[in-house]
Amino acid sequence: MTTHLKPEPAEAPPIDASEPVSRLLRDLRTTPSGLTAREAARRLQVSGPNALPSHGGHRWPLALLRQLIHPLALLLWVAGGLAWVAGTTNLAIAIAAVILLNGLLAFVQEQQAEKAVEALGKYLPDRAPVLRDGQVWHVPATELVPGDVLVLEEGNRIPADARLIDGTVDVDASMLTGESVPVTRTADARDDAARPLDSPVLVFSGTVCVAGAAHAVVHATGRHTEIGRIASLSSRVGREESPLERQVRRVAWLIALVAVVVGVGFLPLGWLAGLSWPAAFVFAIGLLVANVPEGLLPTITLALAAGVRSMAKAGALVKRLSAVETLGSTTVICTDKTGTLTRNEMSVEEVHSFGDALVEALVRCSTADVTGSSGDPTELALLRYAGSTGADLSARKALYPFDPRLKRMSTVDLVGDALWVSTKGAPEQVLPRCTMPVGERTRLLALVDEMAGRALRVLAVAGRRVPALPGSREETETDLDLLGLVGLVDPPRPEVAAAVADCHSAGIRVHVVTGDNGRTAAEIARRVGIGADRVISGEELAELPEPALDEALTANGEIVFSRAAPEDKLRIADALRDCGEVVAMTGDGVNDAPALRRADIGVAMGIGGTDVAKEAATVVLTDDNFATIVAGVREGRRVFDNVRKFVLYIFAHAVPEVLPFLLFAVSGGMIPLPLTVLQILAIDLGTETLPALALGREPAEPGLMSRRPRRRSEGVVTGRMLLRAWGIMGLVSGVLVLGAFFAVLYAAGWHPGADVTSGALHAAYLQATTASFAAIVFCQVGTAFAARTERVSLRSAGLTTNRLLLGGIAFELVFAAALIYLPPLQALFGTAALPGWVVAMLLPMPVIVWGLDEVFRWATRHSA
Incomplete structure (x- = not known):
């Protein structure tokens, strides 16, 4: 049996399209x-x-799977498996639910259709x-x-x-x-x-x-x-991780490593402390859970989503959550000219009139229609300047359309009872056909050169009255009277200059990368405040070796790249990234698509941009406003600062959650566990979540846009953050938590080694673990207020300026009270009602935690 296979399309033979x-x-x-x-x-x-x-469909199952197997998720899967093996089914189910919830949330927020080629x-x-x-x-x-x-x-x-x-x-x-x-x-x-x-x-x-x-x-x-x-x-061109994605991944691996080392290391300690192996497993799981901030990734995701909504209100649609932060860390913007810095619409900017008939001649010498927006853009601009929709075609007696070789066009129209010739075109073609002294023609040509040097497209307009319809074009376009010179330009957007100034104050350089000619692009760049210290054409760039290009890009100053091909934009983006810059590439054309995908952040124009550019970009400006990019930078910086704030807030609670387990292990079981695993989950997923989300909506601190962009290598977690989180707020909270725990036990007559699993001490033990849980919640309130600012005082930020945080704190207090005083929740989480004297002991804890951190920030401000 013979099988006939349809042949694949053959490669097209090389053809030199420019040959005769x-x-x-x-x-x-x-x-x-x-x-x-x-x-x-x-x-x-x-x-x-x-x-x-075309390419295959989207592999969404893999995208969802990635959200369920990142380092923190894997660690929680291990903890859940251990909990299942140890017989604590409720804990295992709770951990699995946390993983699935986090994964689905991140998947839904990050899902993006790749439709650039389509x-x-x-x-x-x-x-x-x-x-x-x-x-x-x-x-x-x-x-x-x-x-x-x-x-x-x-x-x-x-x-x-x-x-x-x-x-x-x-x-x-x-x-x-x-x-x-x-x-x-x-x-x-x-x-x-x-x-x-x-x-x-x-x-x-x-x-x-x-x-x-x-x-x-x-x-x-x-x-x-x-x-x-x-x-x-x-x-x-594939996408790479954003700076925030890389930093979060590193933090996740660091947390996972610490949690595994602590959990595995203290597993034998639990057994030596007298626990059975199943109980030791539960002890190790407790350490794992205490060291893994379950709410970190969903909180980051939701904070970025809030930033996306804020940017949408400002006119920027963000298609990938991490792009919010990336825009905030931008150090260089490579912007297109046409449609981005300019309006992509020709307009008359300068007119030198030498006769009263200039406007009438512009109207007559045209084939465009402003009403229907049809015709050559230059002619439409001239008609808009003249304030007319076009000439009366019934009065037109002859039309000599624009000829690219002659670089001029002419019409003959009946005006009243006279015939008028109207001609417009390139000055070097029209001026020689006008009657004027040689010296006057030389002066006018110098004026034309001066206007062209300012990136104006110059047209000469001439005309004359004729007794009868000329017999030829040559006869028509002779002995003309010069009526004027008109300079046209695709003008800059009025708001761009202020936006560029904001970029400079924020330490961001702006390069122009355009397919237009260098002189025009450089002039537009200078008008909006971009340095244009050097103009490099596409041909020059092709001959520029990599070290020379790197040197040009890293030098102080801004560059105009003209006549840039798509490969040139890719090369520029790669060179800047290799030099350590975080690159935002703006554009609106099909030719911008590869570079928009390659840059750290691709910004497309939503109104004037092509669908190709919009699909390739990660941010689309709905108002085509360059100033919106600056608003995006401001929002991105605020979001990153807020990510650090709630990471600080979450990290600070690791110490009071881990210290009880360490104390239990070090004492060899003489001191009972001051906190249960389910209580830790209630803290990580219940009481701390809403305040953490509220910190993600914190207003920007003063001076946000006067700071230099942070380095690409700078992480979310810094040494100063860890000092505040663990050395100040965490340590103080841990001491207060253990103090509340021991106060309740000693008040009930407990001594080290006493059995708390039964009898009167068991009730006291439940109250003591509940006091530990409540103390952590109260310390969280102080931590939340302290985390609102990086350096300035809480007074300067305003105590009530973040209403969401106040609401989040109210919720966590009500949630904690429900766990402590409602019988069904008491049975589930092992809590007990607290007496009044314990509540009174808890009340000053927020002020203590916040106050010590306020002193630290005051000291560092004054030392700086």
Whole structure:
């Protein structure tokens, strides 16, 4: 039996699309009248569909599994297994529930669909007009093949990479090049461009024909196109852990190591203290649980989620939770120009008028329509300046459209009972056709150079009255009177300058990475306050060795990278990261997608940005406002500070939870356990959770945006934090907890070694462990207030400025009271009602814990 296998699409042979048309047609085995339908169908089998490569579905089960096997989760699984083996089924079930709850919460918050490559497909039109069998056919764009001849007209989105074989078109290629001004492509131009995107004879898939008409022969389809190459770059660029993710992972491994060492090390001590092996297992589990802050990861997740909501209100949609913190640690922003620093809309900025008829000439010499927003962007800007929707076409007697080679256009219109010629175009083409003294022309050309040096696109406008309709274009465009010079620019957004100033005050450098030309980009950069100390073109960058690039990027100053290709943006992002910088890359075009994925934080424009950029980025600005990035930096720094605050708060409780077990082990069982495992779980998951979450919403401390960005290597946990958590608040809390425990036991007549498992001392023992539990809760109140600030006093932060914290403290006190005084919960957690004198002993504990830390912060402020 013979099996026929469908052959895989073959690799497209290398084609030099810039070679002469006759040779290109020969190499593609086609003609100016296109392919036959039969040949096109055959080639489709060989080359494959004109579509971008797609990838498999999302592997969400693996993502969920990762949330259940991180270091702290593995450690808790071990503790739960030991609890099950030891016969404490309720404890094992409680631990498993904690793991599953934490994992599901993190999974839901982190789940993100990777759709960058799929979004690229939206830039390909559904159908395209082509010549086949000598006639115009509208075929599905996916069925285009090399050798097809496209029919390009105004408004068409170009469906494949092609070479013009006749005609002239203006193309909006900003989604690939970053240039805000449409580029002209003409079939008979000389191709001496350094890169394909700048070729005057090539057009590319996904760009838009905004004016003109032409025929073009397809030389690349699908993944072989420029947009396909970018799709391949995007799919190959993977995401890396954020600084916070790395630090949390390290902290998790550190905690796991400490918990394992302590638990395993004290397991034989429990047995030596007289416990049975099952009881010793429970003792070891208690140490494990006491050393593992079960609420740490969900608290971080929820704090980041709160930061995401705050940033959404400010105009930034964050697609990955850790991106909030990453934005806060940013040291360098690499920003696009068009649509990011600027409005992506041409406008008239400067006018030199030499006649009263300038505005009228601008209106008449146009083919655009402001009302319908159709036409060339430059003409639309001129009409907006003139305050008109366009000329009266019924009065137009002749139109000489814009010619890329002549660089000018003209109209002849009937104004009243007279005929008027109106001409506009490049000054070097229009001025020689105007009647004026040589000295005046020299002065005007100098003025044009000066305006161009300020990144203005300069147009000369001229006109004259004629007695009769001229017979030719040459006759029409002679002996003109100069009416004025108009300077246009894609202006900066008004709020960007203040945002850049905020970046500088926060110690963040801003580089411009754009596909536009260097002079324009540098001028825009200077206008918004970016240094632009050096301009490096794409060609220069390609020849720049890695050490030289690193030296340029690490030098004090800011750089404008012009004519940057997608690979250039990737290289810049990699170089900055290798130099230890945390990089935020902004952009809005398809060409930005690979770099947006590679940077530490990719920031896309939500309104003017392409779907490709939005899918590739981790942050999308819904208002396209560069200033929102600065708001994001501020929010990110606040969130990271608050993460440290509740980590400090959680760590401080490890000491009073571990000390009772150590005391039991060191005493050889002479001192009973001052705290039970279930009481520890009630603390870690019940009483401390809401205050910890409230600390995640703490307002920013003064001077937040005047600090230098923290180093990439700087961790969440610092030596100062551990000193405060363990050496001050933790140690003081541990002493107070043990003091409450022993006070209750001694009041009942207990002495070391006495049996507390039965009789009158058993009731006292239950009250003593309950006093330990309550003392930890009261110390938590003091810890919460102390953790609200890093250095400043609580008075300067305001006692009641965090209402959520006050509510969280109220909840933990009510929750603790329920565990202590409600009989069903007493039976479950081994608690007993406390007498009034014990409650009175607990009341000053919050003030003691907070007060000693306040003294420490006062001392460090004054020593600094």
